Amino acid sequence: MVGRWNLLILALHLFLPAVLSQTCRNGYDYDRKKNECIDVNECEEVNDNNIGLCRENAACHNTVGSFYCTCIEGFYPSLGGNNFSANSTVKCRDINECTQEGICGSNAKCENTSPYYSCICEDGFISTTGNKSFSQGERASCIDIDECQGGEVCDQNATCRNIPGSYECVCKAGFGLRSGKSKYTGNQEQCEDICMVDKTICGNGTCHRGADGHYCACHSGFTNYGYKAYQCTELNCDVFRDTGFLKEKFRAAYDLVVQLRENCMELTERENPTQPDGEDLLKRLLNVIDELLSSGVFKDNRTVSTFLDLVEHALKLVGPFMKPPGTNRTGTHTELQLLIHKGDKLPQGAKTLSTKHAQLDIQMETAAGDLSSYPGFATVSMLSYANLEKSADGFFSGIKHKEDERLQINSRVVTVSVSNTNTSHLQKPVVLTLYHLKKQDQSNHTCVFWDSSKDGGTWSPKGCSVVKSNDNYTVCSCSHLSSFAVLMARHDLKDRFELKLITWVGLSLSLICLFICILTFWFIRSIQSPRTTIHLHLCISLFIANLIFLAGISRTENPVGCAVVAGFLHFFYLAAFCWMCLEGIQLFRMVVLVFNTSFRTLYIMAAGYGVPALIVAVSAMVNAKGYGTKKHCWLNLDFIWSFFGPVCVIIVMNIIFFLITAWKLAEKFSSLNPDLDKLQKVKAFTITAVAQLCVLGIMWIFGCFQFEEGTIVMTYLFTIFGSLQGVMLFVMHCLFSKQVREEYANILSRFCAPKKKRYSEFTSTQSSKAQTSKSNHDTGESQI
Numbered sequence: 185m186v187g188r189w190n191l192l193i194l195a196l197h198l199f200l201p202a203v204l205s206q207t208c209r210n211g212y213d214y215d216r217k218k219n220e221c222i223d224v225n226e227c228e229e230v231n232d233n234n235i236g237l238c239r240e241n242a243a244c245h246n247t248v249g250s251f252y253c254t255c256i257e258g259f260y261p262s263l264g265g266n267n268f269s270a271n272s273t274v275k276c277r278d279i280n281e282c283t284q285e286g287i288c289g290s291n292a293k294c295e296n297t298s299p300y301y302s303c304i305c306e307d308g309f310i311s312t313t314g315n316k317s318f319s320q321g322e323r324a325s326c327i328d329i330d331e332c333q334g335g336e337v338c339d340q341n342a343t344c345r346n347i348p349g350s351y352e353c354v355c356k357a358g359f360g361l362r363s364g365k366s367k368y369t370g371n372q373e374q375c376e377d378i379c380m381v382d383k384t385i386c387g388n389g390t391c392h393r394g395a396d397g398h399y400c401a402c403h404s405g406f407t408n409y410g411y412k413a414y415q416c417t418e419l420n421c422d423v424f425r426d427t428g429f430l431k432e433k434f435r436a437a438y439d440l441v442v443q444l445r446e447n448c449m450e451l452t453e454r455e456n457p458t459q460p461d462g463e464d465l466l467k468r469l470l471n472v473i474d475e476l477l478s479s480g481v482f483k484d485n486r487t488v489s490t491f492l493d494l495v496e497h498a499l500k501l502v503g504p505f506m507k508p509p510g511t512n513r514t515g516t517h518t519e520l521q522l523l524i525h526k527g528d529k530l531p532q533g534a535k536t537l538s539t540k541h542a543q544l545d546i547q548m549e550t551a552a553g554d555l556s557s558y559p560g561f562a563t564v565s566m567l568s569y570a571n572l573e574k575s576a577d578g579f580f581s582g583i584k585h586k587e588d589e590r591l592q593i594n595s596r597v598v599t600v601s602v603s604n605t606n607t608s609h610l611q612k613p614v615v616l617t618l619y620h621l622k623k624q625d626q627s628n629h630t631c632v633f634w635d636s637s638k639d640g641g642t643w644s645p646k647g648c649s650v651v652k653s654n655d656n657y658t659v660c661s662c663s664h665l666s667s668f669a670v671l672m673a674r675h676d677l678k679d680r681f682e683l684k685l686i687t688w689v690g691l692s693l694s695l696i697c698l699f700i701c702i703l704t705f706w707f708i709r710s711i712q713s714p715r716t717t718i719h720l721h722l723c724i725s726l727f728i729a730n731l732i733f734l735a736g737i738s739r740t741e742n743p744v745g746c747a748v749v750a751g752f753l754h755f756f757y758l759a760a761f762c763w764m765c766l767e768g769i770q771l772f773r774m775v776v777l778v779f780n781t782s783f784r785t786l787y788i789m790a791a792g793y794g795v796p797a798l799i800v801a802v803s804a805m806v807n808a809k810g811y812g813t814k815k816h817c818w819l820n821l822d823f824i825w826s827f828f829g830p831v832c833v834i835i836v837m838n839i840i841f842f843l844i845t846a847w848k849l850a851e852k853f854s855s856l857n858p859d860l861d862k863l864q865k866v867k868a869f870t871i872t873a874v875a876q877l878c879v880l881g882i883m884w885i886f887g888c889f890q891f892e893e894g895t896i897v898m899t900y901l902f903t904i905f906g907s908l909q910g911v912m913l914f915v916m917h918c919l920f921s922k923q924v925r926e927e928y929a930n931i932l933s934r935f936c937a938p939k940k941k942r943y944s945e946f947t948s949t950q951s952s953k954a955q956t957s958k959s960n961h962d963t964g965e966s967q968i
Contacts, residue, residue, distance in 0.1 A: 211249035226251040226270075241276035241299070258299025281320070291326040291349065308349030341375035342368075357397030384556065389416035407451040409504045410459040414560035417605060421448035423497040434479070437472040444498055462505025466522075469498050470515045473569070477517035482575035489641035492599060492634055492667045495567065499601040503563030510563075517570040525552070526561045537566045541596040543617040550612055553604035563603040568596040573621070573669065578809075578820075582635055582644035583671070590821050591643075594620050594629070595658070595670040607665040615651065616660045618670045623655040628673040631660035643671065691730050694910025698727040701914050708927050714770060717785070719917050721792055722763040726910060729756035737817055747808070749817035751800055754827055758796035761834045766791055768838035771845050799830055 208214050208221035215222045227244035230236050238244040238253035245252050245267075252267045255276035261268055268274040281287055281301040282294035288303035295302050295317075304317040305326035311318045318324035331337055331351040332344035338353035345352050345367075352367040355375035361368060362381050378398045379391035386400035389408070400408055402416035424445035447460045473495065482488050503524060510523040519539035525531040531548035538544075544566045552562035573593040580591045595618035616631075631648040634641060648668070651659040658670045705712070705720035729752075736749035766788060803810065803826040810823030819827055918924045 209249065223248050237270040239270070239275075241278075244270075256299065289325045291328070306349060339374045357395075358393040385415065387415040387417060387557065387559075402452070405452050407457070408559060409451060409561075410457050411560055412456075415558065417557065417559050419448060419452050419501070420497070421445055421452060423493055424448055434472070434475060437476060440468050440472050441494065443468075444501060448501060459505055462502050462507075465498075465502045466506065466511070466513070466520075469495075469502065470513055470518050470520060473518050473567075474516045477569060477571045480571075480575070482572070485576075485579045485639070485641035488572075488576050488579070489634070489636035492597075493636055496599055496601045496667070499565040499567065499599070500563070500603060503565060503601075503603060504559075504561050506563075517572075519568045521566050523551075523564045524561060525563075528560065530555050530558050531562050535564060537564060539566065539568050541568050541619050542566065542598045544598075544600060545615040545617075546600075546602075547612045550607070550610055550614065551602040551604055553606060557604075557606070559603065561603060563601075565601045566598060567601075568598045570596065572597045576634070576643075576669070579639075579642045580671075581639045582642040582646075583630070583632065591630075591671045591673055593643075593669050594622055594672040596621070597634075597667055597669045599667040600665050602665060610663050610665070613661045613663045614665065616662060616668055617657055618660065618668065619657045620655070620670065620672075622672070629653045629658045630671045630673075631658065631662065631668065632671055633662065633664070633666040633668050635666075643669065688734070690908045690911075691734050694730055694908060695727060695734075696910075697914035698723045698730070698910035701910075701918060702727060704918055704924060704927075708924070710927060711921075711923055714788070715767065717788065718763050718767045718770065718792075719913075721789075722760055722767075723910070723913060725756045725759040725763060725792075726913070729753055729760065730910065732756070738815075740812065740815060740817060743812060746812040746817040748811075750811040750819060751804065753818060754803070754811070755796050755800045758799060758827065758830055759793055761831050762795050763792045765834045765838055768841040772841040796830075799826070 211224055211226070212221040213224045214220070223246075225246045226237055227246045236242075236244050237251070241256055241259045242253045243256050245254060251270070253270055253274075254267055255261050258279055259276040260279050262275045262277055263273070278296075278298045280296045282296045287301070288294045291309045292303045292305050292311075295304055300320040302317050302319045303311075303324075303326075305311050308329050308331070309326040310316065310329055311324045311326055313322060313324045328346070328348050330346045332346045337351060338344045341359040342353040342355050345354055350369060352369050353375070354367045355361060355378075358378055359375040360366075360378040360381045361373050361375060363373060364382075365373075377393055378385060379393055383391070385391055385398065386402075386408075388406040389400040389402040391398055391400060397413060399412035400414065400416055402408055405418060406416040407419045408414035408416050424441050444465070447465075450457045476482075476491065482491060499522070503522060506522060506524050508524050508526055510521070512522075513520040519541065521537040521539055523535060523537065525548065531552050533548055534545060535548055535551075536543065536545050544564075546564055548562060548564075551564045552558050573596060576597055577593045583591065598616065598618065600614065600616070618631075620629075629650060630645055631650050632643040632645050633648055635644040635646070638644065647664045648660050648662040651661050653659070660668065660670070662668065701723040702720060705716045705723065732749060732752050736745075737753075739749065740746045803823070807820075807823055807826075810820040810826065812818075813820055918928075
């Protein structure tokens with residue numbers, strides 16, 4: 185029995201732990217000593233490759249009853265998240281830290297490694313640890329290596345200059361590289377004498393090397409404006425030669441030209457010239473230009489050419505001596521903007537210069553020229569003139585235009601000057617905006633420049649084109665530089681058959697009527713008086729003027745003869761207005777000063793014919809070319825005010841005289857005992873004179889509107905009133921006069937019904953006429 189119990193105890197001892205261990209959960213194991221289930225550390229298990237349950241690049245983390253896996257530092261799980269189980273498909277992959285910006289700091293490049301990264305310093309740099317590279321965790325950075333302290337890295341004619349990551353060898357003054365570069369690195373080149381390296385460095389001069397570098401000794405006729413290291417360029421001093429018109433009339437201008445020539449010659453002849461005072465020269469130049477423009481010295485195109493060439497070259501000479509960035513000056517008749525750049529580098533980019541009347545857009549490369557001819561500075565000047573357009577107007581032989589067009593300058597004349605001597609064919613055109621003096625349809629504008637080489641000077645459109653134009657301004661693009669302006673076309677009246685017919689018929693009738701008026705005022709003694717004398721010469725002037733007009737207004741084949749015809753027309757039309765003015769003066773004297781007073785015949789003749797003769801003589805001396813045009817023998821359109829000016833003065837004077845006369849007449853009528861008979865006659869004379877003024881004045885008012893297209897109504901009115909002046913004067917002074925009508929009736933009665941009168945009738949008639957003549961001798965009755 186005891187043996188059986190022993191066997192049972194032995195069996196329990198052997199099989200009970202196995203039974204109990206089978207009752208522990210996963211992740212636990214039975215501990216015999218403690219006789220309990222305890223946690224199993226799965227992370228201690230490895231496979232045949234000595235790799236744990238979490239595989240490569242992963243760390244195992246035990247938990248009570250289980251475990252989990254995480255990627256080690258420098259790796260990340262392929263499926264995201266942080267933890268994963270051993271039986272999942274997650275793999276730990278390397279993190280590329282080099283994708284993080286600035287992880288290695290400046291002057292270093294990142295190199296990814298597994299699991300971390302390393303930083304490698306760029307060429308010319310070394311880490312603060314003394315190595316070329318450093319790894320994660322090392323607090324290091326890349327610093328510059330100063331190569332210039334490592335011995336003679338440059339040749340003896342160069343200076344070493346350390347730069348971040350490298351160095352450069354800069355040639356000393358007076359030395360250069362054959363490659364044309366200013367510095368080098370390594371041992372590929374060496375600095376040599378600049379005069380031997382670049383034999384064109386001085387242009388038209390001899391290169392020398394000094395302690396401060398090279399300097400240029402310019403050949404005769406060339407200069408570097410006193411800047412020794414600058415290239416020698418040509419300077420033409422002949423443009424500052426003695427000009428006769430300046431020496432005779434403008435001493436200040438002549439003295440300035442002499443000084444400019446002396447400065448120019450000094451710059452081209454001396455090796456070390458004295459630099460003139462640019463500010464003083466510019467001030468004097470603008471003052472002289474103002475004096476010349478205000479004096480009206482420019483009488484022909486050659487004078488204008490001399491002036492513009494002189495100014496352009498003066499600006500070229502003065503510009504280099506101004507201080508950067510330039511200056512703006514405004515004078516009485518000038519506006520100037522000047523820009524200057526100085527330095528070894530060729531200037532680039534666009535610049536805009538503006539004045540009140542113009543704007544210039546130019547590339548600085550245009551002003552400086554090519555690098556091979558760049559003198560070390562670049563200047564741009566834009567100068568606009570007031571009043572010069574009047575002197576330079578009319579010289580259009582270089583322009584082809586329609587026969588019915590008259591050209592006129594419609595902007596300020598503007599001179600553009602740069603330091604570059606080769607501006608005849610610009611690679612990049614300049615853009616010039618010129619503001620109009622008068623508003624004009626944009627289709628009539630032309631961009632032109634002053635060409636001094638042709639016909640002594642003329643405006644020409646060659647090389648210039650219109651980019652944009654409106655009523656206010658025109659934008660021009662030009663491929664060369666000079667003096668510029670904008671022209672507008674003014675249209676002549678087109679010949680029409682209807683107008684010609686009206687002119688011929690009307691003038692023919694006027695000639696007949698004027699001839700009758702002349703016979704009437706000359707031969708009928710009963711109506712003769714100072715007033716009829718004025719009427720007589722008024723009719724004579726208009727008769728001759730109309731006759732010359734019919735015979736010679738279109739005879740333009742002979743320029744001299746045409747000018748003579750224009751002169752006679754100018755004289756006789758002015759004479760007609762002068763006689764009309766004398767009538768107004770006579771009425772004024774009769775009513776305001778002394779009643780029934782009159783002029784002496786000699787004085788009347790001097791005023792009626794002497795004044796217009798003087799005006800025509802002065803006009804011919806001032807502008808002889810103003811007489812005669814290409815189509816008509818009349819005054820040039822630009823000279824027409826030599827006629828309209830006196831006419832306007834006469835019309836204004838007569839209006840004043842007539843207003844005063846009417847006022848005095850009203851006072852006399854309102855008096856207690858007026859001489860009504862005489863006052864009524866003077867009143868009638870005044871009304872007739874006013875009507876006469878309206879006839880002649882209105883015609884020429886309509887004539888003022890003949891300068892533009894689209895004035896056909898004014899053209900017909902001008903033609904009708906102008907051609908029928910003689911008819912109207914005949915109606916006013918003859919048919920409306922009761923006394924003249926009676927004389928006409930007597931003359932007709934003698935021819936139509938000739939009868940012998942008795943002595944008593946003849947005596948009575950003669951006595952009546954004599955009394956009438958006596959009473960009207962001083963007033964010359966003419967009633968409406």
